[in-house]
Amino acid sequence: MKMIDSGVCAAKGFTANGVHCGIRKSRTKKDLSLVFSEQPASCAAVYTTNLVKGAPLKVTKAHLADGQAQAVICNSGNANTCNANGIEIAEGMAALTAQALSIRPEDVVVASTGVIGEPLNLAPIEAGMPELAAGLSADGNQRAAEGIMTTDTVMKEAAVEFTVDGKTCRLGGMAKGSGMIHPNMATMLVFITTDAAVSPAMLQQALSTDIQSTFNMVSIDGDTSTNDMVVVLANGMAGNAAINAEGPGFSAFMEALNTVTVALCRMIAGDGEGATKLLECKVTGAANEPTAKTVAKSVICSSLLKAAMFGADANWGRVLCAIGYSGADVDVDRIDVSFRSPAGSVAVCQAGAGIPFSEEKAKLVLSEKEIEILVSLNAGDFSATAWGCDLTYGYVKINGDYRT
C-alpha cells in the first residue's frame, strides 16, 4: 500500500467538481460540490448522534437504505437544519442532481454545511447545476474539496493505492471540518470513494469499525455537529472479486481505509478553528481499550490544556486533572506524562507526581506545530490516540461572529 497525491477522484470511474453558485456571498468561495461514479456503487455511511439532525442527513439516510449510491451533492454556507422546509429542499437538491446526471434521485447522497436555522434557497443550486455537472472531471477532486470548506483554512484530501485479490485498487477521500467537532459517531463531513468491489454490508462494517478509532477520536471544541456524516462509495471498477466477508481482502481494505481516515483526522484536527497546533494524545498501558480512549479524549478536550498548549506552557497538571475527571478508572499514582515534538521530548510527571524538567527545553518542544502528549497508565497493554488542537484567540474570533 502506498499514499498517493489525490482525493475523491483517485479511484477509477469517479469524477468530481466544485463551483460557486451563490449560497455564500463571497464569489471567490466555492459553495457547491459534486462527486459522481460512472457506475452505481455500494455505499455505507455513519451519521452524527446529535438528536437535532440536519434535513440532508435524513434524506441521505433514506436514500442509502438500499446500500447503493452514485453521486454526492454537498453545499457549504448553509446547513439546511432547523428549517420548516428542510426536507423539501434536500430532496430538491437530490432531484436536481439526478436530473443533471440522468441517475435516480435515490442514488444521490445529500449533504449541507454552514449556519443552522436559516432557510436554504434552492434557486442558486438550480442555477449552478449545469456548470457543476458539465465540469465533472477525473482531476476535479480539489475543486470538490474546496466547495465543502466552511471555516476550514486548508483543503483536506488523502488517497492510497493498495492491492486486493491481485488487483490494484485505490481509495481516496475529502473532508470538511473545523469547528463543532466532537467524537460522537461521524462529526464532520467526509466523502470517500474507492474502486474496490465491496458489498454494502462489508463496506458498512469496515466504516463502522474504523470510525471508532479515527473520526470518533477527534475533538475540536466538544460540540457535536447536527449535520455530519462519513460516506464511502465503492464502485467495484478495480475488478477484484467482491469483498463479501472477512478475510485477506477485507483486511487490506480496512488498512487502506484506516490510512486515509487517520490522515484526514490529523488534517481536521490540525485545521481546527483558530488552531495553531495539532495535538495528539497517545495513551499507552491502559487496562482496557475503553479506558485508553476515554483518557485520550478527555485530555484532548480540556480547554485548559488546549490553552496551555497554545501558550507552549508545559502545565502537565492539567493533563492529570483531565485524566482524573474523565470517568475512567485509573490509578493516578502510576501515571507518567511527557510531551514530544520534532524538537525533542520532555518527561514532566512520573508516578503521578511532578519531576524536575528544563522549562527552556519544554518551551522548545511545545513551540512546534505538532505536539504529542504521551500518557502511560502503567496498568496494562491497551492504547489509543486522540486528535485535537490548541485553543486560541482565533477560535474565539471565528465563533464570536460566525453569522455576520
Add this chain to the structure above:
Amino acid sequence: MKMIDSGVCAAKGFTANGVHCGIRKSRTKKDLSLVFSEQPASCAAVYTTNLVKGAPLKVTKAHLADGQAQAVICNSGNANTCNANGIEIAEGMAALTAQALSIRPEDVVVASTGVIGEPLNLAPIEAGMPELAAGLSADGNQRAAEGIMTTDTVMKEAAVEFTVDGKTCRLGGMAKGSGMIHPNMATMLVFITTDAAVSPAMLQQALSTDIQSTFNMVSIDGDTSTNDMVVVLANGMAGNAAINAEGPGFSAFMEALNTVTVALCRMIAGDGEGATKLLECKVTGAANEPTAKTVAKSVICSSLLKAAMFGADANWGRVLCAIGYSGADVDVDRIDVSFRSPAGSVAVCQAGAGIPFSEEKAKLVLSEKEIEILVSLNAGDFSATAWGCDLTYGYVKINGDYRT
C-alpha cells in the same frame, strides 16, 4: 430573610483574616486566609469528584470525619496537588493553624488553590501565621475573601439574616472560582459560616441537597478541578434549638443556604476566566428534572455558544445543537428558544425551527452583561437553571500562560 452586606463574618462568633505570606510572588496579593469560630462548629463538606484529589482535600476529609471543625486555613498560589510530600505539607498547615489558635489540628479544614504539581513550601505559611492569627477580626471577611482569589477579578461574598425558632440567625460565605470549573460536585472553593445550630448530619443533608441545583450547575470551561470543596460551619451561637431533623427550621435554613449559594454561583460564573458576560440558561417544560438539568448544563457548556454570546451573535442554532447532543431525551420539534437581558427579550426559535427576528434588537439584548437563554421544552413541568459565561480572548490569554 434578607440579604446583608457581609461574608464569612456575618454569623456570630466567626472572625477571619487574610495576609500576604509569600507563596505568591506579587506582594500586593494576599495568599493565606483564615476563618475561625469561637466555638467548635458542626461541619459538612462536599468535594470534587476528580480522581486526582489535592492533598489538602484528603486531609480535610479525614479531619471532618467527626462532623466538627473550628477553623479553615486556605492558601492561594499553589494547589499542593500531585506532589510527593503533599499530605505532609497539608497536615503541617493544619498543625501550624491549630498551634496558633490553641485548637485541635483535627478541627482545621485545609484548602489550597493554584498551580498543580509544584511542591508547596511550608516556610512562608509558618512565617505568616502569627500575623494571620493576630489579625483575626469580625470585620476580616473581605481580607479572607481576597486571600483565596487566584485568577478571580472580584471578591465573592454573600450573606443573609433569617429566623429559626424565633432566633435571628445569620449565614454568610465566600468563594473562589474562576477557571477549571465544571459541574461535578463541588467545583470551586466555598466556605460558608452560620451561627444557626444544626446537627452535622442535617448540615450535610442541607449542603448535599443544595449543591445539586447550585454549584453543580455552574460551568466555566468543562474542567473539573482537583482541589475544590464547599464547606459549611455551623457554630450554634444564634441560640436556636438545634436543627436535628426536617421541619420548619430546616426549611428556613435550606432557604438561607440556597440564597447565599445562588448568589455565589452567579458571582463565580460572571467572573469566569476572561468572561465579559454572565450566562444563565433557564430550562422550563421538561418532562423530568434530570432532563431539565442536562439540557441547561449542555447549553451553558457549549464553546460555540459561549463564543457567540461574546460576540453578541444570536446564533440560536448552537443552542439547539447543544440540546441535541446533551444526551437528554427531548422532542426537538417542540423546543422554543429566546434570549433575554435588561435590554429586553427576543424569541428566535419556535417548535424547533427559526422564526424571523430583528437582528438589531437581538444585538442590543445580547450586548448586556447578563444574558438569559430561555429554553422551553414544552413537554412537562420541570425546570432547571445553569450558570456560565462567555468564551473570550481573555480566557485564552489567562490560560495560555498560567504558570509563568
